[in-house]
Amino acid sequence: MPDREDLEGLVLRNENILYRAALACLGDPEEARDAVQDAFLRLLEKAPALESPEHERAWLLKVTINRCKDRLRFWRRHPTAPLTESYPAAGPEEASAAQAVAALPPKDRLVVHLFYYQGCSVAEIAALTGARAGTVRSRLSRARQKLRHLLEEST
Amino acid sequence: MNAYQRYMESIRLTPEERDALRSALEARSAARRKPSHLPRLAACACGLALLAGLGVGLSQAPEESAAAPDPVQGAVSGAPVLTLDPKATPDARLYAGPDTLETPAEAVPLPWSTPVPSEPVTVIEAHPEDGSGSTDASLVPADPEGGSIFMVDGGAAPSAAADLTLEACRALPRLGAHVPETLPEGFSFASGTSGPDQEGGSWLTLLWSDGALGEVFLSLTQPETPPEPMDVSDPAAYDVRLYERPWSERLPEAVRAGGFADPVFRWEDLTEEVVAARGLPGDGGDAGGLRFTFRVLYPDGVVAAYRIKGLTRSEAAALVLG
Numbered sequence: 001m002p003d004r005e006d007l008e009g010l011v012l013r014n015e016n017i018l019y020r021a022a023l024a025c026l027g028d029p030e031e032a033r034d035a036v037q038d039a040f041l042r043l044l045e046k047a048p049a050l051e052s053p054e055h056e057r058a059w060l061l062k063v064t065i066n067r068c069k070d071r072l073r074f075w076r077r078h079p080t081a082p083l084t085e086s087y088p089a090a091g092p093e094e095a096s097a098a099q100a101v102a103a104l105p106p107k108d109r110l111v112v113h114l115f116y117y118q119g120c121s122v123a124e125i126a127a128l129t130g131a132r133a134g135t136v137r138s139r140l141s142r143a144r145q146k147l148r149h150l151l152e153e154s155t
Numbered sequence: 156m157n158a159y160q161r162y163m164e165s166i167r168l169t170p171e172e173r174d175a176l177r178s179a180l181e182a183r184s185a186a187r188r189k190p191s192h193l194p195r196l197a198a199c200a201c202g203l204a205l206l207a208g209l210g211v212g213l214s215q216a217p218e219e220s221a222a223a224p225d226p227v228q229g230a231v232s233g234a235p236v237l238t239l240d241p242k243a244t245p246d247a248r249l250y251a252g253p254d255t256l257e258t259p260a261e262a263v264p265l266p267w268s269t270p271v272p273s274e275p276v277t278v279i280e281a282h283p284e285d286g287s288g289s290t291d292a293s294l295v296p297a298d299p300e301g302g303s304i305f306m307v308d309g310g311a312a313p314s315a316a317a318d319l320t321l322e323a324c325r326a327l328p329r330l331g332a333h334v335p336e337t338l339p340e341g342f343s344f345a346s347g348t349s350g351p352d353q354e355g356g357s358w359l360t361l362l363w364s365d366g367a368l369g370e371v372f373l374s375l376t377q378p379e380t381p382p383e384p385m386d387v388s389d390p391a392a393y394d395v396r397l398y399e400r401p402w403s404e405r406l407p408e409a410v411r412a413g414g415f416a417d418p419v420f421r422w423e424d425l426t427e428e429v430v431a432a433r434g435l436p437g438d439g440g441d442a443g444g445l446r447f448t449f450r451v452l453y454p455d456g457v458v459a460a461y462r463i464k465g466l467t468r469s470e471a472a473a474l475v476l477g
Binding site: 007008011012015016019020023024033036037040041044051052054055087089090091093094095096097098101112113116117121122123124127132133 | 156158159160161162163165166167168172173176177179180181345352360364366367368372374417448460462
């Protein structure tokens with residue numbers, strides 16, 4: 001069991017990356033925080049032998065995504081208010097992009113987030129989400145079309 | 156999507172939220188440190204009751220089998236005996252782990268051929284809510300630490316992926332022959348996973364890491380219909396050095412539609428120059444070196460998808476060309 005300083009380091013190293021991914025998937029800040037907390041707790045419980053901070057982050061990201069899927073499945077939770085109300089965008093361009101992504105289905109949102117924000121490749125997303133690479137590609141392609149359409153509408 | 160990136164970068168947990176998270180973690184982990192014997196006693200009692208029930212059920216089985224067949228009972232009676240000890244499975248030597256590194260000497264059974272995973276399986280997802288991906292059936296470990304949680308996406312017949320040692324990866328029929336023999340200095344094997352695909356074949360993924368952010372990710376598949384290979388005599392279709400970023404604004408539509416982002420090269424056409432043409436200058440991500448993305452179609456129909464970060468052009472060519 002890590003001491004308080006280790007725990008703080010663990011949280012500081014990973015909190016925002018995990019929180020953003022959970023938020024992208026769930027859309028609800030409270031649910032996202034719970035998913036992140038679950039992921040941290042699972043790491044503390046399992047104490048897997050992780051070679052580096054990057055392995056640690058990948059491990060946590062995968063568990064966070066699984067927790068998000070659990071929550072989507074069991075609670076069918078969707079945001080009751082636009083994400084930009086919880087986190088106001090800095091400008092109209094950012095607001096449009098955030099709203100367009102938020103309008104996608106949860107799994108498409110997650111794939112878009114991992115690809116465009118996290119910088120993951122299709123293969124990496126497939127490994128993280130448990131989907132086949134072909135499924136990830138089709139989700140991305142479909143999401144791009146929807147985003148293009150939504151962004152054109154907003155302008 | 157730059158605007159989306161900027162928006163996401165602006166989102167952070169507040170110090171209060173972080174403190175709440177840390178406190179919750181400390182509280183919950185402390186609570187779990189205090190073991191209670193009651194749940195164990197209850198579990199033992201339930202287990203004994205279950206065993207007693209099974210004993211009665213088994214003793215009555217011949218008589219019951221004469222009655223109307225129960226499809227559930229029939230399915231269960233034909234299932235192999237479950238074991239909770241991975242080392243007790245026929246394929247235990249193929250599972251990654253400190254004590255399972257021996258290389259199989261004879262023909263290697265496919266790692267997912269054991270019909271029932273050796274650990275309890277919890278299905279945590281079935282049928283996507285949005286209906287997409289319904290034709291995609293896969294059962295892969297979703298839990299990086301143990302593979303004890305599996306996801307079913309599409310609800311098709313279950314099958315299982317398995318973590319493998321590098322030696323076991325190399326020993327796989329067909330796919331194993333395309334695993335690179337040597338990696339650049341500093342890179343070491345991180346993980347290997349294999350499983351069945353929907354076309355009756357299999358897939359194999361491997362990851363090597365330099366311990367930091369450099370990595371070589373290789374995915375080997377044997378698709379029923381091989382992808383269309385690129386004509387290497389036309390570098391404009393695949394050479395990343397010819398176009399400035401962002402490609403979303405500068406890449407001709409015809410080039411984009413032609414598979415520029417993830418081109419497929421015939422193994423026979425592959426040269427150092429072709430591999431070098433895929434190295435993105437100044438875009439190695441957080442790792443030094445370059446980033447490479449391309450696929451190789453081998454004469455036996457196997458497709459190798461390379462995702463490389465942190466190598467030089469010559470290192471990447473040496474890796475792929477052997």
